[in-house]
Amino acid sequence: MTEQHKSVDQVFSELSSSMNGLTSEEVEKRLEKYGQNALIEKKANPLLKLLGFFWGPIPWMIEVAALLSAIVGRWADFVIIVVLLLFNAAIGFFEEHKASNALDALKSQLALKARALRDNTWGEVEANNLVPGDIVRLRLGDVIPADVVLVNGDYISVDQAALTGESLPVTKGVGDTAYSGSVAKQGEMIAVVSGTGSNTFFGRTAKLVESAGAVSHFQKAVLSIGNYLIYLTLAMVAVLILVGLDRGERPLELVQFALILTVAAIPVAMPAVLSVTMAVGGLALSKMDAIVSRLEAIEEMAGMNILCSDKTGTLTQNKLTLGDSVLFGAKNVEELLLIGSLASKSEDGDSIDLAIMAKLENPDALQQFNQLKFIPFDPVHKRTEAEIKGPEETTFRVTKGAPQTIINLSDLSEADRAKALKDVDDFAAKGFRTLGVARSRNNSSWEYLGTLSLFDPPREDSIETISQANKHGIAVKMVTGDNIAIARETAKKLGLSTNIIEAEAFFDKDEDIQSLSSDIERRIEKADGFAQVFPEHKYGIVKAFQDLGHLTAMTGDGVNDAPALKQADVGVAVSGATDAARAAADLVLTAPGLSVIIRAVEHARMIFERMNSYAIYRITETIRIMLFVVIAILVYNFYPITAIMIILLALLNDIPIMTIAYDNTWLDPKPVQWDMKRVLTVSTVLGVIGVVETFGLLIIAKTWLGLDIAQIQSFIFLKLSVAGHLTLFVARSRKPFWCRPFPAPSMIWSALATKLLATLIVGMGWFMAAVPWEYIGLIWGYCILWIFIEDWTKLIIYDHLKLESPRHKCFLKCLNKSVHHHTHYGVK
Numbered sequence: 001m002t003e004q005h006k007s008v009d010q011v012f013s014e015l016s017s018s019m020n021g022l023t024s025e026e027v028e029k030r031l032e033k034y035g036q037n038a039l040i041e042k043k044a045n046p047l048l049k050l051l052g053f054f055w056g057p058i059p060w061m062i063e064v065a066a067l068l069s070a071i072v073g074r075w076a077d078f079v080i081i082v083v084l085l086l087f088n089a090a091i092g093f094f095e096e097h098k099a100s101n102a103l104d105a106l107k108s109q110l111a112l113k114a115r116a117l118r119d120n121t122w123g124e125v126e127a128n129n130l131v132p133g134d135i136v137r138l139r140l141g142d143v144i145p146a147d148v149v150l151v152n153g154d155y156i157s158v159d160q161a162a163l164t165g166e167s168l169p170v171t172k173g174v175g176d177t178a179y180s181g182s183v184a185k186q187g188e189m190i191a192v193v194s195g196t197g198s199n200t201f202f203g204r205t206a207k208l209v210e211s212a213g214a215v216s217h218f219q220k221a222v223l224s225i226g227n228y229l230i231y232l233t234l235a236m237v238a239v240l241i242l243v244g245l246d247r248g249e250r251p252l253e254l255v256q257f258a259l260i261l262t263v264a265a266i267p268v269a270m271p272a273v274l275s276v277t278m279a280v281g282g283l284a285l286s287k288m289d290a291i292v293s294r295l296e297a298i299e300e301m302a303g304m305n306i307l308c309s310d311k312t313g314t315l316t317q318n319k320l321t322l323g324d325s326v327l328f329g330a331k332n333v334e335e336l337l338l339i340g341s342l343a344s345k346s347e348d349g350d351s352i353d354l355a356i357m358a359k360l361e362n363p364d365a366l367q368q369f370n371q372l373k374f375i376p377f378d379p380v381h382k383r384t385e386a387e388i389k390g391p392e393e394t395t396f397r398v399t400k401g402a403p404q405t406i407i408n409l410s411d412l413s414e415a416d417r418a419k420a421l422k423d424v425d426d427f428a429a430k431g432f433r434t435l436g437v438a439r440s441r442n443n444s445s446w447e448y449l450g451t452l453s454l455f456d457p458p459r460e461d462s463i464e465t466i467s468q469a470n471k472h473g474i475a476v477k478m479v480t481g482d483n484i485a486i487a488r489e490t491a492k493k494l495g496l497s498t499n500i501i502e503a504e505a506f507f508d509k510d511e512d513i514q515s516l517s518s519d520i521e522r523r524i525e526k527a528d529g530f531a532q533v534f535p536e537h538k539y540g541i542v543k544a545f546q547d548l549g550h551l552t553a554m555t556g557d558g559v560n561d562a563p564a565l566k567q568a569d570v571g572v573a574v575s576g577a578t579d580a581a582r583a584a585a586d587l588v589l590t591a592p593g594l595s596v597i598i599r600a601v602e603h604a605r606m607i608f609e610r611m612n613s614y615a616i617y618r619i620t621e622t623i624r625i626m627l628f629v630v631i632a633i634l635v636y637n638f639y640p641i642t643a644i645m646i647i648l649l650a651l652l653n654d655i656p657i658m659t660i661a662y663d664n665t666w667l668d669p670k671p672v673q674w675d676m677k678r679v680l681t682v683s684t685v686l687g688v689i690g691v692v693e694t695f696g697l698l699i700i701a702k703t704w705l706g707l708d709i710a711q712i713q714s715f716i717f718l719k720l721s722v723a724g725h726l727t728l729f730v731a732r733s734r735k736p737f738w739c740r741p742f743p744a745p746s747m748i749w750s751a752l753a754t755k756l757l758a759t760l761i762v763g764m765g766w767f768m769a770a771v772p773w774e775y776i777g778l779i780w781g782y783c784i785l786w787i788f789i790e791d792w793t794k795l796i797i798y799d800h801l802k803l804e805s806p807r808h809k810c811f812l813k814c815l816n817k818s819v820h821h822h823t824h825y826g827v828k
Contacts, residue, residue: 008151008174008175011175011194012151012192015132015192015193017133017134017135017192019151019152019190020135021116021117021118021120021134021135022118022131022133022134023118024118024119027118027134030131030132030133031129031131034131034196034197034199035196036129037127037129037130037131037146037196037197038128066078066082072255113125113126113127114126114127114130114145115136115137116130116134116136116137117136117137118134122137127145127146130145130196131193131196132193132194132195132196133192133193134146134192134193135191135192135193136148136190136191137188137189137191138150138178138184138188138189138190138191139184139187139188140186140187140188141183141184142183143181143182144178144180144181144182144184145193146193147178147179147195147196147200147201148177148178148191148194149175149176149177149192149194150175150177150178150190150191151174151175151189151190151191152174152189153174153187153188153189154173154187154378155171155173155187156171156172156178156184157170157171157172157184157186157187158170158178158179158182158183158184159182159183159185160179160182160183169186169351171187172189174189178191179200179201180195180196180200180201180203181200181201186350186376186377187378221299221615221674221676225615225618225619225676225679228680229622232623232626233262233622236261236626236627236630237258239630239634240257240258240629240630240633241254241258243633243634247637257639257643261625261626278295278296278298278299278607278611279295279661280661280662281603281606281607281610281661282295282298284603285587285600285603288596288600288603289590289591289596290587290589290590290597290599290600291587291588291590292586293582293585293586297569297570297571297586297587298604298608299604299608300551300569300570300586301570301587301600302601302604302605302607302608302671302672302673303551303569303608303671303672303673303674304552304553304569304570304601304671305473305474305551305671306477306551306553307475307477307552307553307554307597308477308479308538308541308542308545308553308554308555308564309477309554309555309594310480310554310555310556310557310561311478311479311482311487311490312482313557314459314555314557314594315459315462315478315494316456316459316462317456317457318456319351319456319457320351320354320355320454321355321359321454321455321457322337322355322356322359322452322454323432323453323454323455324453325337325450325451325452326420326423326450326451327450328416328420328448328449329438329439329447330437330449334360334361334362335449336437336449336450336452337356337360338360338365338366339437339449340356340398340400340435340437341356341357341360342366342371342386343384343385343398343399343400343437344356344357344384344400345374345376350377352435353384355454368390369388369390370389371386372387372388372395373387377401381405382402383399383400383401383402383405383409384399384400384401385397385398385399386398394441396439396441396442397439397440397443398437398438398439399437399439399440399446400437400438400452401435401436402435402436403421403434403435403451404421404436406435406436406437406438406446406448407421407436409446410436410445410446411445411446411447412448416448420436420448420451424436424451427453428485429485430485431455431482431483431486431487431489431490432455432486432489433453433454433455434451434452434453434454435451435452435453436448436451436452437449437451437452455486455489457493458494459592459594461594462494463495464595465594465598466494466495466496467495468598469597469598469601472598472602472669473671474553474601476496477527477528477529477530477541478490478491478494478500478528478529478530479529479530479533479554479564480529480530481531481532481533482531482532483532484501484502484532486531487529487530487531488500488531491528496528496529497528497529498528499526499527499529500527501523501527501529501531502530502531502532503530503531503532503537503541505523506520506523506524506530506540506541507536507537507540516540516543516547520544521544522548524541524544524545525550536563538554538556538561538563538564539563539564541564542554542567542568543567546568551569551671552568552569552570553568553569553570553597554567554571555572555574555594556571556572556574556581557574557575557576557581561573561577561581561584562581562583562584563584565581565584565585565586566585568586570586570587571584571585571586572585572586572588572589572597573587573589574589574592574594575590575591587600602667605667605668606666606667609665609666609672609732610661610663610665610732612672613660613663613665613728613731613732613733614657615679615683616679616682616686616731617657617683617728617731617732619680619683619684620683620684620686620687620727620731621653621687621724622687623687623688623691624690624694624720624723624727625646625649627687627688627691628690628694629641631691632695632698638709639713640698641713641716641717641720642768644767645713645717645768648717648721648758648761648767649717649720649721649724652721652757653721653724653754657725657728659746660728660747662744663732663743663744664741664742664744665732665733665741666733666734666735666741678801681801682794682797682798683731685793685794685797686730686793689786689789689790689793690727693782693786693789693790694716694719694723697715697716697719697782698712698715698716700778701715701716701775705775707771707775708769710768710769711769711770711771713769714765714768714769714770714771715771717758717762717768718758718759718771718776718779721754721755721758722758722779722780722783723786723787725750725751725754725755726751726787727787727790728747728751729743729787730787730790730791731794734794734798735795736795737787737791759776759780762776763776
């Protein structure tokens with residue numbers, strides 16, 4: 001997007017307006033035609049939005065299970081299922097407010113009042129009632145109320161950093177466009193409104209925010225796991241019902257048992273457990289000065305491999321600082337700075353003036369001088385000038401400004417003039433802004449004292465943050481609205497590669513930013529950073545990386561960053577960000593700097609491992625129970641466990657499993673993503689082993705111990721209960737289960753408590769037939785033996801999938817590394 005310069009007559013002709021402004025009647029007609037100068041938000045029906053969360057494969061199965069529970073009168077089951085369903089829907093419904101929150105924050109940036117010429121009279125009007133063709137007056141401190149074309153006056157300097165990302169105010173004159181939402185810093189001009197509401201630069205940014213957003217990989221993973229379990233459950237239930245009907249069992253009893261088995265097998269609690277895991281992680285991140293506004297972003301953060309970072313105010317301090325100086329007439333740098341300070345006025349709050357004065361080693365020296373007269377900078381003369389009275393009552397003049405202007409003003413030899421201009425060109429090539437400083441004694445000619453350079457310095461922690469990001473497998477791409485020279489110089493200072501490309505090299509006016517060609521996407525992927533970027537470009541850059549399969553994070557602080565923050569897999573609003581940026585972001589940093597992002601990534605990867613462990617465990621348990629029950633019924637023609645036992649198993653296994661949210665876990669040094677091949681392979685094999693294990697114990701109970709059916713059912717119930725958490729200890733780590741990181745104490749104690757309760761239930765005969773205590777000891781020993789077999793098999797699978805180092809890692813090696821691991825594992 002390139003700003004166009006138009007003639008005043010052309011603008012008035014296009015807008016059917018003039019310097020006399022509009023009449024009230026014309027304003028009313030244009031309000032009907034163009035609408036109010038406000039962002040329009042499409043309001044979705046809240047009820048329809050809420051009902052949308054009850055639609056999909058997992059909700060369907062849960063709803064069917066709830067319906068069947070009501071039909072057969074199992075009201076306790078019905079209540080539990082409905083509560084879980086509502087809990088999951090509430091979480092999703094709450095997070096859907098993000099887009100509207102972002103738009104509300106954008107609206108708050110708009111000016112509330114404006115000075116407009118209507119009916120040949122200047123007056124204050126509501127900004128949202130401005131229309132194209134209105135004549136408005138802009139002056140120091142005003143928020144520009146709409147997109148306007150400047151038509152009268154000398155100049156106006158506007159700060160549009162929050163819109164375009166430019167680090168310095170931009171000076172505009174007659175024929176230039178000033179954007180809605182930018183702030184007037186100097187000067188005063190008359191302008192004609194050229195665009196309002198959604199048709200402004202600001203409004204187009206809001207539209208991008210509204211349309212932005214990527215599908216969560218977490219949601220895809222939950223859907224994949226849910227579908228797998230649903231298909232498996234339906235197949236097993238179909239076999240169970242068909243065999244039961246063939247054997248002449250009563251249909252109602254058969255449906256009741258199939259229902260309970262289905263409820264136990266379908267991952268009703270899975271979304272809740274995973275949400276709680278992320279919520280606990282989000283709370284931990286908040287203590288690290290990082291607030292998570294979308295829980296799924298934690299999982300995305302764990303897998304992100306590209307970080308698109310805004311430059312101004314994010315990688316840099318957004319604070320002009322003096323760089324190297326070149327001396328001519330000045331005796332030393334301090335004298336050059338003193339004269340430059342005398343040609344400044346601190347009360348005006350100009351960033352350049354403040355930067356020069358802040359560099360003085362002895363600020364008290366200014367007290368010896370009296371500023372008699374001060375002429376501020378303007379784009380015509382391009383310099384400031386002051387008349388100064390010195391400590392010896394002598395007066396002299398000082399000036400500073402555009403170096404070419406000051407050089408031409410000064411009395412320099414041709415050689416010195418050529419050298420001074422070369423110095424300016426050298427600074428410009430490095431991306432530095434320069435100022436010339438001169439002094440005149442006794443109203444004589446100007447003496448050129450030297451050249452000052454200015455730049456926006458990097459944050460102190462930026463270099464270390466970028467280094468840590470690279471170590472974590474994250475490529476940092478700088479995205480800035482500044483010119484390419486400044487961008488490349490900043491990249492050098494930050495230790496980034498300097499393959500910085502102008503955004504317009506990728507995006508021309510005819511390019512559809514929503515659907516870039518594969519060639520352009522590949523060129524974007526190869527670039528190390530992007531300069532002269534507008535909001536549409538940032539959005540397009542993020543989307544291009546996503547289309548190529550990258551999980552992309554975007555940091556920013558301004559309105560201009562909001563669309564890209566919303567589109568990114570992880571949008572990060574840095575400390576001091578605008579309301580619009582915070583509302584559009586997934587992660588809001590409350591402390592300065594980016595170092596917390598790396599800590600957040602580390603924490604997110606550990607949270608991901610917890611969710612991954614639970615997914616493997618849950619699929620394993622479903623296969624273990626479903627397959628075993630069906631095979632046992634087919635072989636022995638009796639139910640190996642009762643309906644009440646299935647409900648107790650669900651309570652004893654699923655509720656305490658939420659302690660996985662506090663588990664200690666391994667920190668992967670590289671980005672992690674859901675690998676469904678790995679998850680389904682490991683869980684299926686462990687599930688099948690569990691079936692063999694449980695069937696073996698069934699044979700022991702029936703054939704060797706000669707127990708009756710009621711005792712066999714109690715026997716199998718205890719076995720499934722004890723083996724449940726033991727399997728979790730296997731599934732939670734890719735290493736031998738006895739190696740660090742050890743399980744969190746809460747997980748160990750919850751496992752012991754629930755297994756001891758299950759043992760008491762069987763030993764005492766509560767709700768089921770009692771089993772002799774010696775047989776209970778046999779069950780515990782049997783389960784402990786099989787945990788080593790499961791763990792050995794798990795290591796073989798990981799070794800085969802090349803996801804873990806060779807399985808001959810021994811216990812001693814794990815212990816030797818324990819001290820090292822302790823610094824990387826386990827956030828409780």
